[in-house]
Amino acid sequence: MYRLATHTGLRQVPRSIANNAVRPAAMATTPRFFQPVDMRTIMSSSSGVKVSDRIKHDHAELEQQYKNIISAKDEDTKVRWQNQFIWELARHSIAEEIVVYPAFEKFVPNGKQMADKDRAEHQTVKNLLYEFQKMTPSNADFRPTLDKLWAALSKHIKEEEGEDLPALEQHIDANYSGKLASSFSTTKHFVPTQSHPSAPDKPPYETAAGMLATPLDKLMDMFKKFPKEDMKA
Structure with a gap:
């Protein structure tokens, strides 16, 4: 009952x-991730996985989703991949700001400057994502905005994977890296799924703002189209 x-x-x-x-x-049109969250499954799924590997996996998925938007043969498919890209990028960015960037500040020499740089780059991405999420494929600015967004994001990804994440892994042990990976994965289930560029980008204020925005974002997601399972294979 x-x-x-x-x-x-x-x-x-x-x-x-x-x-x-x-x-x-x-x-029926929402992502498969809209299922009851089993915290034990989330925590165990990241066991033995470094936080840098978890983040790189997200980066690879975002790149593929970007390519899928571009290569889509019809508007319906393009919209589905657009929604998936927005959904994943918004969650990824906020989870990094809540979990990973504070770890930069705590463990890496000059980590605060590193985290502040990454937050500034995220702000640029969030601003562009906010514009992109309001567009339809028929909009003349759809592709130029997407390309501009990906240019900013790919530059950030290159720096993060080449400099920031290796520096973090160098200053933490494997056990703690696994705990960060678990926390990162868990956090993604409870943060907004749309871009909110005016929201704070540091906890605890970002966490509080996210708790307010998340329910509305997820309600909106219920009425959007997302890629079907056979499209993700």
Whole structure:
């Protein structure tokens, strides 16, 4: 049984009714990640994986999604990959700011300057992503904005993978790197899925702002189209 909030208080309703009440038909178009979150699965999934590997995996997926947008043969497919790209980049960026950049500051010599540089680069990406997420493929600025966004993001990725992440791994042990990887993966499940460039970019204020924005973002995601499973193979 579930407890259902009403204007007169709480009352119990059958599980089947409660499940149907929160599953609109549009859920069929949302990413597979919109499933109940099992924290034990999340924590164990990153076990033995370095945080730099987890971040590089995201970078590779973002690059592929960018290429998929460009190569899409029809507008529907292009929109699906656009939504996936936005969804992944927004979550990735915020999770880095909450989990990884504070680790730069704590463990890496000159880590604060490194983290501040990365936050500034993120702000540029967030501003461009905010413009891109409002566009449709028929917009004349769609491709130029996407290319400008990817140019800024790929430069950031190159610096992060070539300089920042190796410096972090050099100053932490494998066990702690694995804990950061777990925290990074977990955090991605609870942060906004759209760009909010005016939001704070440092915890705890970023965390608080994210808790306010996340429910609305996820509600909007329920009515968007995302790539089908056979498109991701």
